[in-house]
Amino acid sequence: MSELRTQEFQINMGPQHPSTHGVCRFILTLDGEVIIKAEPVIGYLHRAIEKICENRTYAQCIPVIDRFEYCTSMSSEMVFVLAAEKLAGIKIPERAEYLRVIMLELNRIASHLIWYGTTSLDLGAITPFLYGFREREDVLDLFEMTCGQRLTYNYIRVGGVSRDIPKEFIPKCHEFLDKFQGKVDDYERVLTENPIFLVRNKNVGVLTPQMAVAYGISGPSLRASGVKWDLRVDDPYSIYDRFRFEIPSFQNGDCYDRYLVRIKEMRESAKIVGQAIEQMPEGDIMAKVPANFKPPKGEVYSRIENSRGEMGAYIQSPGDSKKPLRVKLRGGSYNQLQVMPELVRGHKVADVVAIMASLDIIMPEIDR
Amino acid sequence: MNRDELIKYLQDKFQDKIELLDTGRVEPFFRIKPEDLVGFCRAIKDDDRLCMDYLCNIGAVDTGERFEVVYNVSSIKNRTRFDFKIVMEYENAAIDSVQRIWPAANWYEREMWELYGINIRDHGNLKRFLLPDDWNQGNPMRKNWDAPDFKRMPEF
Numbered sequence: 001m002s003e004l005r006t007q008e009f010q011i012n013m014g015p016q017h018p019s020t021h022g023v024c025r026f027i028l029t030l031d032g033e034v035i036i037k038a039e040p041v042i043g044y045l046h047r048a049i050e051k052i053c054e055n056r057t058y059a060q061c062i063p064v065i066d067r068f069e070y071c072t073s074m075s076s077e078m079v080f081v082l083a084a085e086k087l088a089g090i091k092i093p094e095r096a097e098y099l100r101v102i103m104l105e106l107n108r109i110a111s112h113l114i115w116y117g118t119t120s121l122d123l124g125a126i127t128p129f130l131y132g133f134r135e136r137e138d139v140l141d142l143f144e145m146t147c148g149q150r151l152t153y154n155y156i157r158v159g160g161v162s163r164d165i166p167k168e169f170i171p172k173c174h175e176f177l178d179k180f181q182g183k184v185d186d187y188e189r190v191l192t193e194n195p196i197f198l199v200r201n202k203n204v205g206v207l208t209p210q211m212a213v214a215y216g217i218s219g220p221s222l223r224a225s226g227v228k229w230d231l232r233v234d235d236p237y238s239i240y241d242r243f244r245f246e247i248p249s250f251q252n253g254d255c256y257d258r259y260l261v262r263i264k265e266m267r268e269s270a271k272i273v274g275q276a277i278e279q280m281p282e283g284d285i286m287a288k289v290p291a292n293f294k295p296p297k298g299e300v301y302s303r304i305e306n307s308r309g310e311m312g313a314y315i316q317s318p319g320d321s322k323k324p325l326r327v328k329l330r331g332g333s334y335n336q337l338q339v340m341p342e343l344v345r346g347h348k349v350a351d352v353v354a355i356m357a358s359l360d361i362i363m364p365e366i367d368r
Numbered sequence: 369m370n371r372d373e374l375i376k377y378l379q380d381k382f383q384d385k386i387e388l389l390d391t392g393r394v395e396p397f398f399r400i401k402p403e404d405l406v407g408f409c410r411a412i413k414d415d416d417r418l419c420m421d422y423l424c425n426i427g428a429v430d431t432g433e434r435f436e437v438v439y440n441v442s443s444i445k446n447r448t449r450f451d452f453k454i455v456m457e458y459e460n461a462a463i464d465s466v467q468r469i470w471p472a473a474n475w476y477e478r479e480m481w482e483l484y485g486i487n488i489r490d491h492g493n494l495k496r497f498l499l500p501d502d503w504n505q506g507n508p509m510r511k512n513w514d515a516p517d518f519k520r521m522p523e524f
Contacts (some may be wrong), residue, residue: 045498048508086393213421214474216470229444234444234447235447299393300391301424316431328427335472338474
């Protein structure tokens with residue numbers, strides 16, 4: 001009988017895998033079931049958004065940039081518009097600032113609800129998926145009521161927002177906010193102390209604070225590693241300095257802490273929306289921006305806190321042109337996928353799914 | 369440190385190695401020489417008062433005349449941020465890798481190498497990234513590269 005021996009082997013995961021949140025492929029090198037090396041292969045969703053933007057006016061760029069991070073289109077628009085406004089030094093009306101904050105935070109809730117649903121789906125639980133998408137529907141109804149779109153809004157414009165909220169928006173929004181905290185309790189009741197969920201997530205994919213900062217991880221994943229860093233507070237943009245809210249952070253940096261941070265963030269976002277509705281003044285929703293918008297020569301990098309971490313946009317304006325010379329977009333998932341090979345090393349194949357779900361990676365943001 | 373203090377501190381520390389540009393809005397924007405890149409990055413990260421431990425973004429720019437590489441750095445400890453860039457000619461465009469300083473730079477540099485054709489010295493992982501494996505049509509983010517069916521939008 002020939003001698004038994006072991007050897008490493010490679011398997012391919014994706015690009016069409018039910019739990020890869022887009023089209024991402026991993027080449028995994030395994031020793032038995034333990035991963036010793038993982039290599040992400042990306043580019044399946046590359047749409048050349050940055051190249052397309054170089055041949056568009058600023059207003060025409062916005063609907064394209066909606067597709068940059070389509071789970072939170074409002075943030076994608078916001079970061080680009082913020083950069084353009086910084087370039088031209090535009091001050092926008094108060095009411096528009098409030099409308100933006102309301103939409104951004106509602107969009108953060110909608111995005112976290114997708115994460116909540118898909119994460120549990122990846123781990124084999126189907127009930128949370130139905131719960132999450134049920135409340136997300138209410139948020140999308142609010143967006144549809146405001147700008148006619150449910151996913152790619154084209155709502156935030158250079159100088160303000162495209163239209164005011166209809167009068168039935170505020171009662172509907174109050175109705176949603178009143179029930180939402182109770183719904184989050186429901187979400188937690190399903191998963192937070194669920195023994196299967198705990199086993200799958202505790203001490204899995206531990207991200208140390210040093211590694212997180214070195215790899216440029218931001219957002220909930222960074223805060224789960226014990227670094228209390230949120231751009232809404234630490235580098236405030238728009239009018240975030242006017243609201244009272246907490247920045248949840250935890251110490252372990254494992255999948256479970258990332259889950260807790262996101263759950264808590266949904267609650268805080270709902271609080272911000274409530275305060276913003278209360279404080280919102282009447283008034284204009286659009287500053288006077290010439291139709292022939294040509295920002296002066298210059299370059300700027302703006303960044304905002306998205307649900308997946310720091311989202312940034314670098315714009316260089318050549319001066320006498322309606323088109324940007326260069327638009328560079330930066331998304332939080334880009335860095336999170338980059339650190340994945342470090343996180344999955346030594347774990348089992350099934351944990352790749354858990355780790356990827358807990359980091360809340362989506363591919364359009366990476367491939368652009 | 370506010371904007372003015374930051375500018376003064378950087379200018380005192382690096383003297384003629386950096387040049388403050390007037391194109392920056394809000395945050396200060398500097399230009400440094402390509403040969404100083406690694407030393408400069410190491411210094412701003414290790415300096416206690418700056419502590420630029422967080423790399424936000426690296427992006428290459430083709431201005432139509434030359435290449436620029438823009439670095440957006442930030443400090444989580446001190447809550448400051450500034451940008452700097454290096455400028456170089458098209459011929460044999462190459463920069464040193466900064467991934468030993470910020471590991472996050474790895475993918476940004478790989479993307480730059482692929483889409484702009486800027487060579488990255490000392491990188492070690494320059495492989496196909498966003499484009500298809502069998503891509504042989506050059507560097508698509510360069511200004512002189514257009515897709516075969518591309519029509520330029522008129523200036524109106």
